[in-house]
Amino acid sequence: MHLSVVGSGYVGTTIAACFADLGHDVVNVDIDEEIVDAINAGEAPIHEDGLPELLEKHAGSNSTNRLRATTDYAELLNTDATFLCLPTPQNDDGSIDLSIMETGAAQLGATLADKDDWHTVVVKSTVIPGSTEDKITPILERESNKIAGEDFGIGMNPEFLREGTAVHDFLDPDKVVLGADDDRALADMHEVFDPLIDQTDAPVVETDTRTAEMIKYANNSFLAAKVSLINDIGNICKELGVDAYEVADAIGLDDRIGAQFLRSGLGWGGSCFPKDTAAIRAAARQHEYEPLMLDAATEVNDEQPTRLLSFMDDHVDVRGKRVTVLGLAFKPGTDDVRNSRAIPVIEGLQQRGAKVVAYDPIAAENMREHFPNIQYAESPAAALDSASAALIVTDWEEITLLDKEFDAMATPVVVDGRRAIDRRDGIVYEGLTW
Numbered sequence: 001m002h003l004s005v006v007g008s009g010y011v012g013t014t015i016a017a018c019f020a021d022l023g024h025d026v027v028n029v030d031i032d033e034e035i036v037d038a039i040n041a042g043e044a045p046i047h048e049d050g051l052p053e054l055l056e057k058h059a060g061s062n063s064t065n066r067l068r069a070t071t072d073y074a075e076l077l078n079t080d081a082t083f084l085c086l087p088t089p090q091n092d093d094g095s096i097d098l099s100i101m102e103t104g105a106a107q108l109g110a111t112l113a114d115k116d117d118w119h120t121v122v123v124k125s126t127v128i129p130g131s132t133e134d135k136i137t138p139i140l141e142r143e144s145n146k147i148a149g150e151d152f153g154i155g156m157n158p159e160f161l162r163e164g165t166a167v168h169d170f171l172d173p174d175k176v177v178l179g180a181d182d183d184r185a186l187a188d189m190h191e192v193f194d195p196l197i198d199q200t201d202a203p204v205v206e207t208d209t210r211t212a213e214m215i216k217y218a219n220n221s222f223l224a225a226k227v228s229l230i231n232d233i234g235n236i237c238k239e240l241g242v243d244a245y246e247v248a249d250a251i252g253l254d255d256r257i258g259a260q261f262l263r264s265g266l267g268w269g270g271s272c273f274p275k276d277t278a279a280i281r282a283a284a285r286q287h288e289y290e291p292l293m294l295d296a297a298t299e300v301n302d303e304q305p306t307r308l309l310s311f312m313d314d315h316v317d318v319r320g321k322r323v324t325v326l327g328l329a330f331k332p333g334t335d336d337v338r339n340s341r342a343i344p345v346i347e348g349l350q351q352r353g354a355k356v357v358a359y360d361p362i363a364a365e366n367m368r369e370h371f372p373n374i375q376y377a378e379s380p381a382a383a384l385d386s387a388s389a390a391l392i393v394t395d396w397e398e399i400t401l402l403d404k405e406f407d408a409m410a411t412p413v414v415v416d417g418r419r420a421i422d423r424r425d426g427i428v429y430e431g432l433t434w
């Protein structure tokens with residue numbers, strides 16, 4: 001099938017490369033020329049395991065040429081279906097900001113005005129229930145002068161990939177959700193996904209666009225709340241002198257609970273959980289429903305960095321002293337620092353007048369945009385040298401292997417937000433929930 005993917009960020013680039021790998025012919029459309037050039041050179045514009053290999057295989061010279069990129073929307077006229085993978089950030093009040101989606105939909109609609117035959121538009125971005133039907137579809141109809149369901153199809157296909165394991169998650173999904181408001185759009189989505197469904201036996205959920213949109217928010221809300229619940233339990237464990245990780249391992253054996261997403265610590269960050277829980281809470285409030293559980297999950301999450309800093313305060317006054325932050329990415333395996341827990345931790349250190357020195361294997365450059373004035377070290381050893389405290393924020397494997405490097409600290413106070421290292425003699429060790 002000939003496919004176009006509008007927006008070539010974490011989702012758009014990953015799914016375009018994976019679609020090409022499934023045998024489709026794909027064009028990525030983005031407004032950012034650097035991204036377009038990178039894809040056309042067969043290079044990954046983002047850090048994601050397995051993506052460089054797929055881009056080398058399908059884009060650039062000596063490839064299958066099944067994937068290319070452009071800034072020109074007109075190129076999507078040569079395709080059968082378009083996936084919209086544009087950002088859906090949050091407004092100041094937490095509600096969804098659909099403006100980029102609306103701009104993209106208008107550009108797409110105006111382009112489709114020149115198309116004589118059927119085209120299916122699939123919303124891949126995370127959008128509040130009703131957005132596809134009530135906001136995106138009317139824009140497409142207005143700009144194309146066509147009628148949804150008659151001249152073009154509308155689908156909604158939420159994406160569940162995680163950063164760091166995006167390619168693997170896309171090619172081996174737990175489920176494929178196909179939301180469509182007309183049969184032809186559903187048939188087109190099947191044609192796109194059947195090669196994946198056939199090779200993985202992934203369960204398929206067929207539904208309408210509104211329900212598909214809600215499934216995405218319910219999925220993220222549930223996972224975020226699960227982490228907050230284990231953090232709440234973990235905080236209680238710490239106060240009662242119990243190891244929350246031993247407790248989590250035991251309760252995870254209950255199939256009704258499940259072993260995943262029970263790692264307590266600094267909480268959830270990233271480009272999705274914070275924004276998506278905020279958006280669905282705001283949507284609930286707009287309908288005069290108070291989402292008490294999700295409010296509490298957010299409150300627990302916001303408190304974890306404060307607790308980490310207070311454990312540090314129990315051991316050392318950091319004013320004027322060098323303090324090391326180990327890990328800046330919102331989780332290992334990515335250079336993404338959007339809503340990373342490192343941000344409130346660094347802010348708390350700055351408020352205390354500490355001299356912050358940070359280390360991350362790949363995310364330092366992105367964090368420099370938030371904090372241009374802190375020091376960034378080239379290695380964990382350099383970051384720890386002469387420090388009065390070390391705060392562990394991201395459990396990169398490299399950080400979990402640190403040991404003798406802590407001996408070079410001025411005072412070896414280590415406050416571990418991710419259970420990354422072991423307690424041992426010679427270190428004043430505080431785990432956040434154990």
Ligand SMILES: NC(=O)c1ccc[n+]([C@@H]2O[C@H](COP(=O)([O-])OP(=O)(O)OC[C@H]3O[C@@H](n4cnc5c(N)ncnc54)[C@H](O)[C@@H]3O)[C@@H](O)[C@H]2O)c1
Nearest residue numbers: 007008009010011030031032085086087088125126159163
């Ligand atoms: N990042 C994830 O892990 C993830 C996973 C599942 C779902 N989502 C959802 O997918 C959507 C996209 O997220 P992302 O992380 O890939 O975003 P992103 O910010 O990484 O990428 C968005 C891309 O869109 C481009 N763009 C902006 N305006 C454009 C326009 N008018 N026309 C063409 N291109 C344009 C940008 O240049 C950028 O390359 C969001 O709704 C997000 O919530 C993200």
Ligand SMILES: O=c1ccn([C@@H]2O[C@H](COP(=O)(O)OP(=O)(O)O[C@H]3O[C@H](CO)[C@@H](O)[C@H](O)[C@H]3O)[C@@H](O)[C@H]2O)c(=O)[nH]1
Nearest residue numbers: 159160161162163227261262263267268269270272330331
């Ligand atoms: O036991 C756990 C698991 C996760 N986290 C934290 O939770 C955050 C999110 O982690 P993860 O879900 O692995 O990363 P994302 O890439 O943000 O993926 C989530 O958000 C995506 C965007 O919507 C969805 O597609 C994915 O299904 C969903 O897992 C990170 O800060 C993790 O450190 C924990 O603290 N403890």
